[in-house]
Amino acid sequence: MRGTGKTFVGNMAAAALSWPCLDADFYFEEKYQTGVREYVHQHGWPAFRDAETATLHELMKEKPTGHIISLGGGIVETPAARELLKEYAVKKGPVVHVVRPIEDVIAYLDAETSRPAYGESVGDVFRRREPWFAECCSYIFDNQFGSDANSVASKGTFNEVSRFFKHITGQQPNLSENLNSGARSYFLSLTYPDITQAYPHIEELTQGVDALELRVDLLKSPKDYETLGHSIPRIAYVQEQVSALRRVTSLPIVFTVRTKSQGGAFPDSAEKESADLLRLALQMGVEYIDVEVTLPEKQIKDLNARKGFSKIIASWHDWSGALKWDGSLAKEKYDIATNLGDIIKIVGKASTIKDNFTLYDFVSKVNSRPGAKPIIAINMGVEGQMSRVLNVSFSPVSHPLLPNKAAPGQLSFRQIQQALHLIGVLPAKTFYLFGTPISQSMSPTLHNTAFDNLGLPHTYGLLETEEIGEQVKLAITSPDFGGASVTIPFKLDIIPLLDRLTPAAEAIGAVNTIVPQATSKEGSGGRVLVGDNTDWLGIRSAVKNRLASTAVRAALVIGAGGTARAAIYALSDLGADVIYLYNRTISKAEKLALAFPDAKIKVVNQIGAWGDSGLVAPNVIVATVPASATTTDDAQARASGAVYLSQSLFEYRAGLAVVVDMAYRPAETPLLGLAKAAAGHWTVVPGLEVLLEQGYEQFRLWTGRSCPKGVVATQVWDKYNSAV
16 A cells, blocks of 8 residues: 555665665656656546556566566556566565555555545555455565654664565575574574563573574464453464564564464364464565474465475474384374475474483484485473483473463573583583783673573683784684684784685784684584684674665775774675775875775875865764874874864764774763764764674674673673773
């Protein structure tokens, strides 16, 4: 419908995919040299609908792929146009229906005048078109967000728009990296009747896990609270719940409609309702769909045909305890699930601890088959808890903050890590920071807080030396070496001790992270030391988190050292139209510019007063020099040689803008103080925040787990402020 935010969502999707966004109305107006409203006034609605359909046909022919095409909501009024859309959805690519609460649409259209009036109520138009929208679309985007590109809400919205469109187009399917790589992976089983009840604890709940399971059979809207027992949730309510979960996390969702015979709450007889809900999940771009193999095979095959880049978990649960892992039934269910799904899930019930060993043998045998698919195989009950510890793929976990466990015997992510350590599967590793001086570093607080929070047995400490000598060599060759951070003055000196560098580290010319990686030869016990650089990722995240879909119009980097190299790499990755580079010693800036021949760098001999110099004012500024080397006092700058900063730096007023100062102290540097006083949409990022962002990435590289950012940031900032 008009007013649902197609332009807003379309432009964000185009930014995320790096595709052009074409508005069919603009295309129409250029072709016929008149506005839509005027065309209808002169020729009438039937003639407009015919012309609109012809325009759609042209667009599909001329721009069949690699474009976002935003269509008027009335396109579905024409049967021929509906056929074109349905054919496109089957043969070419996604047709997305952007939806929004009808009351919001009505409020918007009451003030909108660019298109001709409907001649009937908005509600009547919506009710007439609703089945046609459902008929034509292959996906649904529930736009429960704001439509102001400069609003705080839009910054979070961009993450969801990006996730959704990258997933459904296959540009970057939002699937668990750990599941794909064969590493240990986990999903948290949410047991709330209303997902919004999880909001206060969502960060704690998601710590360590790779995905979230939405137990649809346990959902219950406030309207149904008075109904005794479980009820079938309405399609609209489930759609709201998926959208509610998307608003607070980008983790993949496992969509589960568990029936009573399989241990859930959904009626076994409600096959049609189950099929409708599972199809809804695929339409909403849910990444993993749990499909019970007891459903009709035709229904499962239909889901497979519609799944796009999502994955089907073919599941079987036996709560009776009759399932024997060394018997014929387990093999039969495994074969059925293999034929119907991308991931196999078989759940039994343990009577004794020996049942877990039998399960382990079963998994080992099926995994030895060529092309074996990931398998979730666990035993329920207290006796089966060991199977949850040993399971590798998508282990379902609980959390103490949940209202209840989704199944008996479920453990938390933290409990499983502790158990893995106790049985020798997860040995303790030692991590370091190499550099000098480093006694005041926040890195030990960052990483040790994260290790403790997730139940990982590792430790992170300081190794301060005057040179890269025997102490460092012994540390990185020790069997328990887990990885290291590298800071000044060793970001170059460490390189000869490493086996290879990542492309980012090579381009930047410096290493701040060492990652031990096992060699591909199984059982060899060998490893290589990889040098990486996460400084640029910290800068990129700080900027991207503030700008969302806003483009980097122009950027300014102050300084020409190693951190400036990381800043240039980050800004180039963000697609900056131009990067101004300023340094007190111009020759150093010119030399640095030559090191990045593919970046759009312009060395400048002064900063500020952009209009006077004919330069476009930047909407991103990154300072990489000590705070003591800058000043807002012109006289002091002339006397000391410090970089003079004035309000003329912040001439950009057109939209969101961000300034990053890599200096840690003071908390408010001269540059950040000026930015706070500037007009416009400038936001400031202190150096400690960039340290945190690059540290989060280090943690992920070392452990394969997302860092628990909230608790870590709180601890680091508390220590930082106490030391001021």
